[in-house]
Amino acid sequence: MHQLEGKVAFVTGAGSGIGLGIAQALAAAGVKVMLCDIDQAALDTAVAGLSATNADVAGVRADVSLKDELRKAAEETIARFGKVHILVNNAGVGGGGGYGDWTDASWNWALGVNLMSVVWGIEIFGPLIESHAEGGQIVSTASIAGLIAATGPSYNVTKYGVVALSEGLRTDLAPRGIGVSVLCPGFIRTQIMDSRRNLPERFGTIEQMSEGAEAPELVQQARAAIENGIDPRYVGELVREGIEGNWDYIFTDTQFEPFIEARFANIKAGFDRIRDRTPAR
Template identity: 70%
Template sequence: MKDLAGKVAFVTGAASGIGLGVATALAQAGVKVMLCDIEQAALAKAVEGLKLTNADVDGVLADVSLKSELQAAAAAVIARYGKVHIVVNNAGVTGGGGYGAWTDASWNWTIGVNLMAVIWGVEIFGPLMESHGEGGQFVNTASIAGMISGNGGPYNVTKYGVVALSEGLRNELGPRGIRVSVLCPGFIRTQIIDSTRNLPDRFAGVTDASPAAGPAPEALKMIRDRIAGGIDPLYVGELVREGVENDWPYIFTDNEFEPFIEARFARIKEGFDQVRGREPRR
C-alpha cells in the first residue's frame, strides 16, 4: 500500500513495545492511528505522546481476548475516522511454560490474546476494509517462535497459528484487495516478559514464565537479558511500515534465527526423504 498519508490504521497492543513502535512509525508517515490496548494509563500516555508530535491519533480501551470489546473498538474506529485501511493485530502475551507447567488458564489466556484476537480482528475488520474499495492491509504479529518451536508451550502454539492464519489469508484475501503480512520479530526491547501485568481476572491461575513454573531460571534470565538488550521497537515499526508499503508477506526484524529456520526445513526435508521412492498403499 503506497501513499500512506491520510490512511487510517488500527493497532492493538499499541500502548507499549512493538505496537507503540508501529503506531509511531505509521503516524510519522501521516497515517491516522487508533491505538488500542487493555492498559488504560499506558494507552493514555502513548496517545498523549503522539499527539504532541501533531499526529492524528486516538485511543480505545479493549481487552482483545473478548470479541465484544474488539467489536466495540472497531465501531470506535469507524465513528472516529470513518473507515480503516490498515489493521495491525499485535497484542500478545507470554503466558505459561512448557510441558509440566501447563494450566488451562495459561492456554486460554495465551490462545485468547495471541490467536483468537487475531482471528476476530480479521473477521471484524476484513469486511470494513473491503467495504470502501480502497484496499486494505493486515499485519499480524507472530514471532520467530511461529517459525521454530523450542518447547510445547502455549506461546509457540499460538504463534504458529498466527503464521498459518496469515499465510492462508494472504491467498484468500489478495483477490479481494486485502493484503496480509505476518510480522516475526526476534528479540525486541519491550515489556513482553512482564505480560502478566495485564492479566484479566478471568484467567487467574496462569503459570507465568517464572523460575518456579516456567523455563529454568538461567533460561529465563537469558530471555530477559536478550529482550532488555533487544532491537528498538520503533525500528520494528519502521520495518512494518516498509512492509506495508511494499506488501512483504513476511516481516522479519533481523537474521539471527535464519539458520535455525533453515535447520527446521532441513529436518522436514529429511522426513520426506524417509518415504521418497516408496509407493503408498491406497
C-alpha cells in the same frame, strides 16, 4: 499500499513495545491511528505522546481476548475516523507453563490474546476494509516462535497459528484488495516477559515464571536478550515498509535464520526417507 498518507490504521497492543513502535512509524508517515490497548495508563501516555507531534491519533481501551470489546473498538474507530485501511493485530502475551505444569487458564489466556484476537480482528475489520474499495493491509504479529518451536508450548502454538492464518489468507484476500503480512520478530525490547501485569481477573491465578537467580537459565537468557533487544521503533519502520511493499513475511533480523533453515532441512529429510517407497493401495 504505496501511499499511506491519509489512511487509517487500527493497532492493538499499541500502548507500548512493538505496537507503539508501529503506531509511531505509521503516524510519522501521515497515517491516522487508533491505538488500542488493555492498559489504560499506557494507552493514555502513548496517545498523548503522539498527539504532541500533531499526529491524528486516538485511543480505545479493549481486552482483545473478548470479541465484544474488539467489536466495540472497531465501532469507535469508524466513529472517529470514518473508515479503516490498515489492521495491525499486534497484542500478545508470553508465559504459560511447560509440559506437566501448564493450566487451562494459561492456555485460554494465551490463545485468547495471541490467536483468537487475530482471528476476530480479521473477521471484524476485514469487511470494514473491503467496504470502501480503497484497498488495505492486514499485519499480524507472530514471532520467530511461529516458525521454530523455541519457547513455551502455548506461545509456540499460538504463534504458529498466526503464521498459518496469515499464509492462507494472503491468497484469499488478495483479490479483495487486501494484502496480508505476518511479522515474525526476534528479540525486541518490550515488556513481553512481564505480560502478567495485564492478566484479566477472570483467568484467576496462573502459573508463575521463576525470576532472578532461581529462574531457569533459558528464562534468564531470554530476559537479558529482550532487555538488550532491537528498538521497537525500528520494528515499526520495518512494518511501515512492509505495508507499503505488501511483504508476506516481515522479519526484524537474521539471528534465527540458521535455525529455520535447520527445521526445513529436517522436514526435507522426512520426505527423503520415503521418496522411493510406493504407498500401499
